[in-house]
Amino acid sequence: MRDVSIIGIGQTPVGEHWDKSLRELGFQALQAAMNHSGVERIDALYVGNMLSGELTGQEHLGALIADFAGLRGIEAIKVEAACSSGAAALRVGYMAVASGLHDIVACVGVEKMTDQQSDAVTSALATAADAEYEALQGLSFVSINALLMQRYMHEYGYKKEDFANFAITAHANAMNNPYAMFHTPITREQFAAAKPIADPINLLDSSPIADGAACVILAPMAIAKEFTSKPVRVRAMAIATDTLAVHDRRDPLYLEGGAISAQKAYAVANVGPSDIDLFEVHDAFTIMSALSLEAAGFAPRGQGVRLAMEGEIGLNGRIPITTMGGLKARGHPVGATGMYQIVEVVEQLREEAGANQVKNARLGMAQNIGGSGATVVTTILERL
DSSP states (O other): OOOEEEEEEEEOOOBOOTTSOHHHHHHHHHHHHHHHHTOSOOSEEEEEOSSIIIIISOOOHHHHHHHHTTOTTSEEEEEOBTBTHHHHHHHHHHHHHHTTSOSSEEEEEEEOOTTSOHHHHHHHHGGGSOTTTTGGGTOOHHHHHHHHHHHHHHHHTOOGGGGHHHHHHHHHHHTTOTTOSOOOOOOHHHHHHSOEEETTEEGGGBOOBOBEEEEEEEEEHHHHTTTOSSOEEEEEEEEEEOOSSGGGSSOTTSOHHHHHHHHHHHHHHTOOGGGOSEEEOOOSBHHHHHHHHHHTTSSOTTOHHHHHHTTTTSTTSSSOBSTTOIIIIIOBOHHHHHHHHHHHHHHHHTTOOGGGOOTTOOEEEEEEEETTTTEEEEEEEEEO
16 A cells, blocks of 8 residues: 555635536636646546535536546546545545555545525435434434434533534634635624524534535655645545434444544554644534544543633644634535545645644644534544
8 A cells, every 4th residue: 555645735715606516616626726736637536525416416526527627538436425525535535546546636525505495405414314214204414413412411511602612713713714604703692692493503503504615636655746845644544434313323422433433543543632733523513523522532521512611622722623614614515524624634734724823733633524423534644
């Protein structure tokens, strides 16, 4: 197996792109990443996407974007793993380069969600849950996470307002990210007074649906310096799974898929949680931030919220998270989210994160979650 590096990144602003099609968004991110790396031709293209068929009536995205980008003839496929589709596409690209099958690979995450009414989007997102035993019974992803949050508060004695710093931190960090959807800070008072969605989850607990695309270019470490003076090594990648339905899990408050994938990644990288300088969590809802921090070993069970309460998740904290706004404030174009996380970790490790730079960052980790924890992709990147 060859060592793999990221030699280029690209992204579009996250938001409501009513004037751009799915293929245009994917192409713009791909073009930006190819320009950033200096490559003129790629061997393969892997496109992470969850909802193109449901929301735009378009499947077959690999060939679609390859053709639109003037790359007709290359290997190109779509990769789907619910909300973790972006990181899953990276996993496929990583395996292609590590195995020696290809040398230069592009991995794109793309999603277009805002052209449809909210009820259509809610129904489409529910396809990542258990169709028979969750969605058919009326559960949405908001309500599933609300049940998890209620149980967490009951088990560990927290109050609703104890989760506020997850959202406040994300919005503060998004202020300095030109690609983020929201550039407005929020206060503890605004969090407490936000419109309820599914008790105890309110509007400011929740990440917004959005359109967007992000891309990375992969190459073997042996030739990476031919393209960039600052390649970032993919130190480890791991995927693990759990049941789709939360009620089938041994413990609904334990992200077993997240724990397994993190442990596998730590083992491959020969590091532990204390070695990680920043962690891009999948903060679709504030409760998921707490559960991810615990599953990845940054806090004991029931103590993930305490990291936020004590200010340990900020840029100068013990474990900085959502350093460019996260899903909550950068936005959550679901199939692209995992790729945005990777792009943001690369920016940190290349020391190109501007005012949001985590000092002396050498190892960065991202965890991209599909569904409510059924598929979890953990990636550890290293500055060389």
